Amino acid sequence: xxxxxxxxxxxxxxxxxxxxxxATTAGDAVAVVDTRGIITGWSEGARLLTGHPAEEVTGRPAxxxxxxxxxxxxxxxRDTGAAVVPVRRRDGRRADLALRACPLAGADGQAxxxxxxxxxxxxxxxxxxxxxxxxxxxMSVFDTGQRYLRMNEAGCRVMGRPxxxxxxxxxxxxxxxxxxxxGFLHHLQLVVDTGEPLRYESWTRSPSGRRxxxxxxxxxxxxxxxxxxxxxxxxxxxxSEQHWARQRxxxxxxxxxxxxxxxxxxxxxxxxxxxxxxxxxxxxxxDLLDSVLQGEEPAVGVVGADVVLRRAAHHSLTPGVPxxxxxxxxxxxxxxxxxxxxxxxxGAPVLTRTGxxxxxTWLARHEARTxxxxxxxxxxxxxxxxxxIARGTTLGVAVFVRNxxxxxxxxxxxxxxxxxxxxxxxxAVCVDNARRYTRERTTALALQRSLLPQAxxxxxxxxxxxxxxxxxxxxxxxxxxxDVIPLSGTRVALVVGDVVGHGxxxxxxxxxxxxxxxxxxxxxxxxxxxxxxxxxxVGHLAGDDNQAAGEFGATCLYAVYDPVSxxxxxxxxxxxxxxxxxxxxxxxVVAMAAGPMLGVGGxxxxxxxxxxxxxxxxxxxxxxxxxxRDFDVDAGTDALRVALxxxxxxxxxxxxxxxxxxxxxxxxxDVALLIARTRALDADQVAVWxxxxxxxxxxxxxxxxxDQLTSWGLDEAAFVTELVVSELVTNAIRYGGAPIQxxxxxxxxxxxxxxxxxxxxxxxxxxxxxxxxxxxxxxVAQLTQRWGTRPSGTGKTIWAEQALPVT
Numbered sequence: 001x002x003x004x005x006x007x008x009x010x011x012x013x014x015x016x017x018x019x020x021x022x023a024t025t026a027g028d029a030v031a032v033v034d035t036r037g038i039i040t041g042w043s044e045g046a047r048l049l050t051g052h053p054a055e056e057v058t059g060r061p062a063x064x065x066x067x068x069x070x071x072x073x074x075x076x077x078r079d080t081g082a083a084v085v086p087v088r089r090r091d092g093r094r095a096d097l098a099l100r101a102c103p104l105a106g107a108d109g110q111a112x113x114x115x116x117x118x119x120x121x122x123x124x125x126x127x128x129x130x131x132x133x134x135x136x137x138x139m140s141v142f143d144t145g146q147r148y149l150r151m152n153e154a155g156c157r158v159m160g161r162p163x164x165x166x167x168x169x170x171x172x173x174x175x176x177x178x179x180x181x182x183g184f185l186h187h188l189q190l191v192v193d194t195g196e197p198l199r200y201e202s203w204t205r206s207p208s209g210r211r212x213x214x215x216x217x218x219x220x221x222x223x224x225x226x227x228x229x230x231x232x233x234x235x236x237x238x239x240s241e242q243h244w245a246r247q248r249x250x251x252x253x254x255x256x257x258x259x260x261x262x263x264x265x266x267x268x269x270x271x272x273x274x275x276x277x278x279x280x281x282x283x284x285x286x287d288l289l290d291s292v293l294q295g296e297e298p299a300v301g302v303v304g305a306d307v308v309l310r311r312a313a314h315h316s317l318t319p320g321v322p323x324x325x326x327x328x329x330x331x332x333x334x335x336x337x338x339x340x341x342x343x344x345x346x347g348a349p350v351l352t353r354t355g356x357x358x359x360x361t362w363l364a365r366h367e368a369r370t371x372x373x374x375x376x377x378x379x380x381x382x383x384x385x386x387x388x389i390a391r392g393t394t395l396g397v398a399v400f401v402r403n404x405x406x407x408x409x410x411x412x413x414x415x416x417x418x419x420x421x422x423x424x425x426x427x428a429v430c431v432d433n434a435r436r437y438t439r440e441r442t443t444a445l446a447l448q449r450s451l452l453p454q455a456x457x458x459x460x461x462x463x464x465x466x467x468x469x470x471x472x473x474x475x476x477x478x479x480x481x482x483d484v485i486p487l488s489g490t491r492v493a494l495v496v497g498d499v500v501g502h503g504x505x506x507x508x509x510x511x512x513x514x515x516x517x518x519x520x521x522x523x524x525x526x527x528x529x530x531x532x533x534x535x536x537x538v539g540h541l542a543g544d545d546n547q548a549a550g551e552f553g554a555t556c557l558y559a560v561y562d563p564v565s566x567x568x569x570x571x572x573x574x575x576x577x578x579x580x581x582x583x584x585x586x587x588x589v590v591a592m593a594a595g596p597m598l599g600v601g602g603x604x605x606x607x608x609x610x611x612x613x614x615x616x617x618x619x620x621x622x623x624x625x626x627x628x629r630d631f632d633v634d635a636g637t638d639a640l641r642v643a644l645x646x647x648x649x650x651x652x653x654x655x656x657x658x659x660x661x662x663x664x665x666x667x668x669x670d671v672a673l674l675i676a677r678t679r680a681l682d683a684d685q686v687a688v689w690x691x692x693x694x695x696x697x698x699x700x701x702x703x704x705x706x707d708q709l710t711s712w713g714l715d716e717a718a719f720v721t722e723l724v725v726s727e728l729v730t731n732a733i734r735y736g737g738a739p740i741q742x743x744x745x746x747x748x749x750x751x752x753x754x755x756x757x758x759x760x761x762x763x764x765x766x767x768x769x770x771x772x773x774x775x776x777x778x779x780v781a782q783l784t785q786r787w788g789t790r791p792s793g794t795g796k797t798i799w800a801e802q803a804l805p806v807t
Contacts, residue, residue, distance in 0.1 A: 082101070202215045251419065283323040286311075480622045571605050651676075
């Protein structure tokens with residue numbers, strides 16, 4: 001049926017609408033074509049659809065807009081009322097449009113013109129509208145000035161108000177003035193300015209709720225048919241679950257790097273507490289069994305009984321940790337119904353919150369916790385107690401607390417429990433590693449200290465002070481040692497050594513080498529020969545333990561000081577040389593060959609002899625001292641020389657000054673330091689006689705000894721001394737040969753020495769009843785405190801030592 005002309009003309013537009021009107025009428029494209037095929041009317045919708053404005057097409061043949069056979073298209077459209085017509089857009093592109101034609105009747109009822117429309121399919125339009133309104137994500141449309149044009153139902157739920165309250169309002173007027181709101185507005189403007197879509201992620205609380213959400217917003221420009229940007233659309237997806245999943249993964253990754261950085265139980269517990277606050281909890285505490293803190297195997301009590309735990313660490317979002325009811329290092333008793341005790345008993349996490357009976361009962365019975373809750377401004381909280389289990393053994397429990405407020409009402413959920421379990425599992429393994437390290441270190445340190453000299457006694461040749469500092473690094477206790485060994489003839493041996501490696505194995509090896517040095521020193525071997533025998537021993541030890549010599553190596557410095565001659569003989573096996581502080585204040589490094597390390601085998605050791613004035617100070621040390629501050633050897637040695645030259649009241653003061661100057665707070669290697677100040681015997685304390693190899697001279701030798709004892713006021717020792725001199729001189733004349741020398745030394749003991757040219761060492765034997773000889777050394781051994789023999793440059797020396805008479 002023809003439509004009156006006046007009825008259709010009211011829908012024609014020849015002037016642009018505002019932005020809101022454009023958006024709402026963009027689907028209605030209408031044109032009026034007269035019977036001659038001339039366009040006489042053109043709607044705004046038609047312009048938006050084709051890009052042609054009304055002033056360019058009005059009065060022109062409609063055929064000019066057809067891309068193809070216009071006559072056939074017009075005939076089909078006029079005869080059937082609907083047809084798909086190819087149309088050329090203003091930008092030159094082709095568009096196949098489904099057109100409908102309705103004739104306009106004149107006064108005579110004849111068609112005077114045709115109304116041609118290109119309206120979208122109503123069903124498609126309805127589906128699009130339904131999809132927009134029913135979308136599960138928040139969707140909105142803004143004009144180019146960031147004023148609302150549309151908002152779907154999900155967006156209304158997020159914003160907490162109906163769409164009508166937002167239409168044509170500026171976005172900043174509908175939200176709080178916060179950083180995230182300004183960021184959102186900035187990105188809306190960027191879409192308008194650049195004409196490019198973008199993505200914006202934010203972490204904020206929606207106006208309709210209390211909880212924080214992660215929003216992932218897609219923003220894109222909206223253009224009309226001509227390509228002009230007329231607005232901005234967005235779809236906001238609540239990605240909180242994905243956000244929390246990423247946060248949990250990030251926290252687990254961080255835990256792998258930040259928990260267990262040191263082999264220290266308390267430090268590891270502190271790392272766990274500091275990691276979870278504030279990202280997972282507002283307060284966290286770590287309580288461990290006392291045996292774990294001591295490095296012992298965990299000892300859990302009877303299930304269902306009270307549990308005693310010691311606070312290892314706690315951390316809070318609030319400065320001062322006001323939530324802590326017990327102090328660090330303090331013990332607390334947890335009854336069976338408390339969440340920590342239940343977690344320990346079951347080996348599973350316990351999730352609870354205020355208002356639940358077990359938690360409230362436990363808190364009410366604990367005075368300190370009740371006082372904390374009474375003083376707190378936020379008494380409502382959610383709590384997780386997670387056991388620390390490593391290798392099937394329970395070590396303690398971690399407690400996480402989250403305050404519940406109107407702004408943050410979310411209690412811990414199962415995802416939080418799962419995350420806490422992962423973190424606790426990681427921390428438990430690190431705590432157990434630290435516990436095992438603590439146990440091994442304590443054992444090795446106790447073993448090593450038991451093997452080191454507890455006191456330097458039994459000699460008067462030097463005054464000594466020493467220090468041993470175990471390494472504080474994760475490598476463990478090393479094999480450094482020192483020793484002061486009394487030798488015959490008032491001499492003394494000074495020893496410093498360092499075993500390769502750390503731990504109990506190094507300590508045991510150090511003990512074996514120290515025992516070997518004592519044994520070899522008792523034989524009274526020169527320093528270079530002693531190191532040769534020690535080198536052979538290290539090689540044998542390496543073979544017994546199926547290790548290469550290099551893996552069983554050690555360094556050693558052995559020095560022998562004689563207070564009579566004031567000479568010191570030094571030999572080294574791969575060890576730093578000693579440093580000498582002379583009485584005039586001069587500090588010198590002893591120039592000597594370093595020698596090969598013990599265990600290399602087949603290489604000689606060289607001895608260096610030097611004369612030391614009385615009062616000289618010798619510093620023997622391990623390499624941990626001069627390499628502690630990343631010094632090279634020369635720089636470290638120079639620093640040691642400076643430290644030794646500094647004024648000090650005593651040898652103990654020198655030790656402290658050296659360590660303070662050269663060591664950092666946490667040395668990475670063991671350090672052994674031995675400081676010795678030399679003494680010298682006065683000439684009147686030593687008497688020496690050359691004895692001809694004539695048996696008749698034995699009586700003369702006895703007389704010399706008796707006279708000397710009288711001059712020293714030691715007449716009470718004359719009888720034993722005469723007997724010892726007689727036996728030793730007789731043996732020297734009979735079996736040794738010239739040159740023969742008798743020497744008496746008066747120091748802390750009375751020492752009698754007889755030297756001869758033979759290198760054969762005597763030995764005691766059991767004489768038969770009717771033997772005329774063979775009893776001399778037995779008598780010497782019975783009448784003196786100790787006796788022995790040592791090699792000398794021309795033969796040997798037999799010595800005997802007896803206590804001075806009590807005056």
